[in-house]
Amino acid sequence: xxxxxxxxxxxxxxxxxxxxxxxxxxxxxxxxxxxxxxxxxxxxxxxxxxxxxxxxxxxxxxxxxxxxxxxxxxxxxxxxxxxxxxxxxxxxxxxxxxxxxxxxxxxxxxxxxxxxxxxxxxxxxxxxxxxxxxxxxxxxxxxxxxxxxxxxxxxxxxxxxxxxxxxxxxxxxxxxxxxxxxxxxxxxxxxxxxxxxxxxxxxxxxxxxxxxxxxxxxxxxxxxxxxxxxxxxxxxxxxxxxxxxxxxxxxxxxx
Amino acid sequence: xxxxxxxxxxxxxxxxxxxxxxxxxxxxxxxxxxxxxxxxxxxxxxxxxxxxxxxxxxxxxxxxxxxxxxxxxxxxxxxxxxxxxxxxxxxxxxxxxxxxxxxxxxxxxxxxxxxxxxxxxxxxxxxxxxxxxxxxxxxxxxxxxxxxxxxxxxxxxxxxxxxxxxxxxxxxxxxxx
Numbered sequence: 326x327x328x329x330x331x332x333x334x335x336x337x338x339x340x341x342x343x344x345x346x347x348x349x350x351x352x353x354x355x356x357x358x359x360x361x362x363x364x365x366x367x368x369x370x371x372x373x374x375x376x377x378x379x380x381x382x383x384x385x386x387x388x389x390x391x392x393x394x395x396x397x398x399x400x401x402x403x404x405x406x407x408x409x410x411x412x413x414x415x416x417x418x419x420x421x422x423x424x425x426x427x428x429x430x431x432x433x434x435x436x437x438x439x440x441x442x443x444x445x446x447x448x449x450x451x452x453x454x455x456x457x458x459x460x461x462x463x464x465x466x467x468x469x470x471x472x473x474x475x476x477x478x479x480x481x482x483x484x485x486x487x488x489x490x491x492x493x494x495x496x497x498x499x500x501x502x503x504x505x506x507x508x509x510x511x512x513x514x515x516x517x518x519x520x521x522x523x524x525x526x527x528x529x530x531x532x533x534x535x536x537x538x539x540x541x542x543x544x545x546x547x548x549x550x551x552x553x554x555x556x557x558x559x560x561x562x563x564x565x566x567x568x569x570x571x572x573x574x575x576x577x578x579x580x
Numbered sequence: 581x582x583x584x585x586x587x588x589x590x591x592x593x594x595x596x597x598x599x600x601x602x603x604x605x606x607x608x609x610x611x612x613x614x615x616x617x618x619x620x621x622x623x624x625x626x627x628x629x630x631x632x633x634x635x636x637x638x639x640x641x642x643x644x645x646x647x648x649x650x651x652x653x654x655x656x657x658x659x660x661x662x663x664x665x666x667x668x669x670x671x672x673x674x675x676x677x678x679x680x681x682x683x684x685x686x687x688x689x690x691x692x693x694x695x696x697x698x699x700x701x702x703x704x705x706x707x708x709x710x711x712x713x714x715x716x717x718x719x720x721x722x723x724x725x726x727x728x729x730x731x732x733x734x735x736x737x738x739x740x741x742x743x744x745x746x747x748x749x750x751x752x753x754x755x756x757x
Contacts, residue, residue, distance in 0.1 A: 394636035395685055428746055439743060446730075448743050468745045474641045485643055510642075517642045536639045543638035571723075571730040576742040576749070 361491035361511075369494065369506040370486055372527040373519070377479040384410045384555035385473055392543030400541055407472045407547075410555060413481060414455045416562045421472055430471070431564040432459055438564040439469075445570045457481035467575045473547065476529060488512045497523065500530040500548070514538050526553075708737045713749040726756040 389405045405423035415434035421427070429440040432452065437459055440447040450466070452459040457478055463469045471477065475485055491511040498507040498520055505520040520531040534545040566572070708714075721734035732739045732750065739750035 391640065392638045401685070426746065439746060441746075441748060444748055446741060446743070446748050467743065470639075470641050472640065475643060478643065488642075488644065512642060512644070514644060515639060515642050534639055534642055539636055539638075541636075543636065545638040545640050571725070571741070572728070573730055573741045573743060573748070576744045576751075 361493075362489065363492050363494050365494040366492040366508045366510070367486075369508050369521050369527070370492070370510070370519070373521045373529055374479050374484070374486060376527045377476060378482050380413070380480045380553065382412045382553075382555065382557065383480070384408065384552040384557075385476065386550045386552070387473060387547045389472070389548075390544075390546040392541075392545070394539065394541050394543060398541050400543060409473055409477070410557055410561060411456060411477055411480065412557060412562070414457075417456050417459075417477075418561045419472060429564075431562060432456065433562045433564075437463060439575075440564060440566075440570070445567065446573050447564070447566055447570055448573050448575045449564075450575055455481065457483060466577055468578045473532075473549070475532070476549075501550070503530060505530055526551075708739075708752040710752050710754065713742070713744065713751040714739075715747070715749055717750050729756070731756055 385408070387407045387409075389407055390402050391405070392400045393403055395401050403424045405421055407419065407421045409417070409419040411417050415432075417430065417432040419428075419430040421429075427442045429438075429442060431438045431440070434454060435452065436449050437452045438447055438449045450463070453462055460471045460474050460477065463471065464474075478485055489510050489512060493509045495507040495509055495518075498505050500520045504523045506523055507518065507520050509518045510516065514537055516535040516537060518531075518533040519529050522528050522530055528549075528551050530549055532545075532547045532549065536543050536545075717732055717739060718734050721732040721739070723730060723732045725731075730741055731753070732741070733755075738753050738755045740753045741748050741750050743749075
């Protein structure tokens with residue numbers, strides 16, 4: 326097998342050298358760029374994005390691995406289980422159980438509460454009237470990037486596909502036993518991969534984000550399970566502080 | 581056959597990357613600036629310019645900070661709400677100095693232990709500099725609520741807890757009146 330790959334690689338490399346050496350082609354930069362965006366990949370992404378926009382209520386359960394860089398570029402992988410319940414346009418609840426923290430986010434359309442269940446601290450902030458704008462606000466004000474925010478934005482009708490500089494269709498892959506389209510995307514500061522169900526519900530089942538602005542290229546990996554008819558009690562979106570909980574403030578991100 | 585297609589895809593991507601790098605560090609610099617949130621997101625908050633959280637993590641969202649800034653500026657709701665929020669509960673920590681310390685394995689380090697490791701914390705335990713923050717309180721503190729706000733008194737120093745991102749940090753403040 327290896328013996329076959331090496332000549333294939335050399336031929337391909339040679340081919341790319343020949344192509345790039347062809348003078349008249351070199352001015353055709355726009356053509357190069359469009360060829361880096363694969364139509365099949367964009368179709369799969371578009372189907373996913375359009376399907377997410379049809380959702381009004383959903384719960385995502387995810388198992389997350391995230392690289393942390395410690396001690397001169399050594400990578401340590403931290404784990405978390407996140408559960409996010411969304412009722413568009415203005416209700417959200419999330420529980421993030423991680424290695425160091427166990428957090429809850431509660432949003433009722435008017436305020437968002439962050440509660441640390443171990444330290445028993447909570448903070449409340451007034452918010453815009455929709456889930457998507459609230460996620461914008463907490464990121465801009467407090468530097469908080471919400472878990473699985475990308476798919477929540479997509480469900481709230483936001484186009485996240487405009488920054489793509491290259492997209493490739495890798496092939497079919499099974500995630501959790503479900504056949505998926507595996508798509509790889511490049512953006513200026515991240516590369517990401519998404520595995521999209523190959524059926525009438527084109528939901529993302531796995532997400533990998535590689536951060537390119539950091540020299541060690543740390544990765545974030547999330548395996549997702551979707552419940553599109555979750556049993557949600559309205560109390561879920563209301564925070565009642567436990568008697569021993571202490572209210573604190575968010576530190577604002579300043580320029 | 582499939583494998584060859586994949587290799588070809590990699591080559592296409594590879595050649596594109598080279599071109600992208602040649603054309604613009606500009607885009608990258610832009611993405612990092614402005615909003616004042618580090619590319620790492622999550623626990624890493626940039627506040628006040630000279631401040632830092634000395635831990636790098638992978639990004640959890642493909643959406644860039646530029647997108648957020650654009651949306652915030654475009655949306656009247658958000659500006660109104662941010663201003664309201666600033667008036668109400670900022671001010672105290674406008675120039676807050678995030679100085680959280682983590683050990684070589686990424687664990688938060690308590691005040692006394694961090695003093696030996698990190699520059700700028702040499703003043704150490706007895707009276708901590710106003711505005712500095714730590715990830716963990718030193719031992720032997722007592723917590724009291726003054727005017728609905730939580731404070732911890734540790735020796736002669738008073739600390740107030742804040743969420744820096746999603747992590748609680750303790751900032752040295754004046755003794756509450």
